Each structure stands twice: as C-alpha cells, then as structure tokens.
Amino acid sequence: MYPFNYHKPASVSEAVSLFRNADDPMYLSGGMTLIPTMKQRLAAPTDLIDLSGIPEVSGIEVSADRVRVGAFTRHNDVVRSPEINKTLPVLSHLAGLIGDNQVRNRGTIGGSVANSDPSADYPAAVVGLGATVYTQDRSISGDEFFLNLFETALHPGEIITHIDFPVPTRAAYQKFPNPASRYAVVGVLIAEFAGTIRVGVTGAGPCACRASGMEEVLNQNLTVAALDAVEVPDAGFNSDLHASAEYRAHLVKVMARRALADLLGQ
Numbered sequence: 001m002y003p004f005n006y007h008k009p010a011s012v013s014e015a016v017s018l019f020r021n022a023d024d025p026m027y028l029s030g031g032m033t034l035i036p037t038m039k040q041r042l043a044a045p046t047d048l049i050d051l052s053g054i055p056e057v058s059g060i061e062v063s064a065d066r067v068r069v070g071a072f073t074r075h076n077d078v079v080r081s082p083e084i085n086k087t088l089p090v091l092s093h094l095a096g097l098i099g100d101n102q103v104r105n106r107g108t109i110g111g112s113v114a115n116s117d118p119s120a121d122y123p124a125a126v127v128g129l130g131a132t133v134y135t136q137d138r139s140i141s142g143d144e145f146f147l148n149l150f151e152t153a154l155h156p157g158e159i160i161t162h163i164d165f166p167v168p169t170r171a172a173y174q175k176f177p178n179p180a181s182r183y184a185v186v187g188v189l190i191a192e193f194a195g196t197i198r199v200g201v202t203g204a205g206p207c208a209c210r211a212s213g214m215e216e217v218l219n220q221n222l223t224v225a226a227l228d229a230v231e232v233p234d235a236g237f238n239s240d241l242h243a244s245a246e247y248r249a250h251l252v253k254v255m256a257r258r259a260l261a262d263l264l265g266q
C-alpha cells in the first residue's frame with residue numbers, strides 16, 4: 001500500500017470540498033473493494049476521504065410506496081431492518097446473500113452501487129425495482145445509472161446520499177453464487193408493479209441491466225413456462241475462469257425461472 005492522506009469529514013459538503021482540493025482523491029465507504037485494491041497497489045489515491053462520519057448518508061426510511069436507504073447503510077442493517085423486511089422483503093433477502101457476515105457488517109449499499117462491480121447484488125435491485133439514486137446534486141434513474149464495467153453515471157466528486165426503491169406488488173431474487181466469494185455469477189430480480197413486470201440482471205454482462213426480452217414475454221404471460229420461449233444471447237456477456245459467456249446466458253434463464261417461481265409462490 002502506498003502512503004496517502006486520510007480525511008474524515010463530518011458533512012457531505014466538507015467531503016466534496018476535500019475531494020475537489022486533492023490531487024487524486026477517492027471516497028471510502030465500506031472499503032470492501034477499495035482497501036484490498038490499495039493493499040495490492042492497484043490503486044494509489046493521494047487522499048482517502050472516509051464517509052463514515054457523515055450522519056446524513058445513513059439510515060432507513062420506509063413508507064407505503066417507497067423504501068429510502070442511506071448510502072452508508074451497512075448490508076446487515078438492510079438484512080435486519082424490520083421495516084424493510086415487512087415492506088420490501090426482496091431487498092433484505094438480496095442483502096443477506098452478499099458475501100459473508102464480516103462483509104455484510106462492513107460493506108455499504110452506496111459503496112456497492114457506486115462501484116458497479118459486474119457481479120454485485122444490489123445493482124440487480126436498483127435496475128429491477130426501478131430505483132432512483134440521489135447524490136448531493138441530483139437524482140439519477142436506476143435505468144441510466146450503470147454504464148459499463150466499474151463505470152456509472154456519477155460525475156467526479158459526486159457522492160451517493162441515498163437510494164429510493166419503489167415498493168412492488170411482489171418481487172423475488174435468485175442468484176448462482178461463486179462458492180468462494182459469494183459474488184453473483186448471475187443474479188436475476190423479477191418485480192411486479194401493478195401488473196407490469198421488470199427484470200434486473202447482474203453478473204452476466206459488464207454491468208447490471210434489464211432483460212427486456214423477458215419483460216416483454218412475461219408482461220404478456222406471467223408463467224414460468226413462458227420463459228421457455230425466451231432466447232438469451234450471450235453476445236457481450238462476461239467470460240472468465242468462473243463461467244463462460246454461454247454458461248452465463250444459460251444461468252440467466254435458470255435464475256429467472258427460479259425467481260419467477262418464488263414470485264408466483266410455486
């Protein structure tokens with residue numbers, strides 16, 4: 001690890017000011033990706049800006065039609081929240097599948113979403129539930145947030161403050177986990193909003209995306225059997241030592257069938 005300057009601001013405005021006045025700064029949220037990357041000397045920020053001392057980016061607010069999660073909310077806080085478990089149980093279920101207990105005690109939802117790891121779980125919820133990502137300056141539609149591998153719509157210096165998740169009629173999430181890291185080789189979230197189906201996929205391609213072909217079919221016929229007719233092309237999918245692009249395309253369909261079966265109570 002290379003030397004760096006450490007800062008712990010008390011407000012979003014102070015954090016942004018520190019970022020703008022540093023040579024090559026990085027924000028630190030849970031640090032589940034950043035710290036190992038720095039230890040391996042694959043990242044060398046001049047300044048590390050720790051967001052853990054900013055109360056305004058933590059916390060959970062739940063209403064009848066929306067769940068608002070502060071960016072610094074830990075994964076296990078989402079897992080254990082009685083309000084989320086009652087109003088949006090799919091989000092608690094998804095958070096409980098992330099890594100192991102140590103990771104869930106440290107990792108944050110904002111850090112995960114901002115990182116846009118292709119195999120992270122939360123991006124499937126952001127896309128599949130049609131969430132809105134808020135920063136100190138603006139709001140960003142979940143459909144427009146993830147751009148590419150580790151690339152998002154965030155501008156330099158922007159901080160995610162909270163994420164709003166609309167509450168669906170019902171939803172389900174299934175993933176095929178890497179047995180070592182528990183990252184999603186492929187994960188699929190299916191949500192129904194007053195008869196309209198959304199499908200979010202993570203792990204398959206460079207970043208989370210919607211499965212428009214599945215959505216089109218399921219909006220016409222909401223049955224597991226209807227997915228048999230859906231073709232999932234592997235063009236542009238990830239191919240690595242964990243799974244080929246072809247196998248990931250197969251898993252998208254398998255996980256979608258499992259998620260839909262859960263959603264329908266089958």
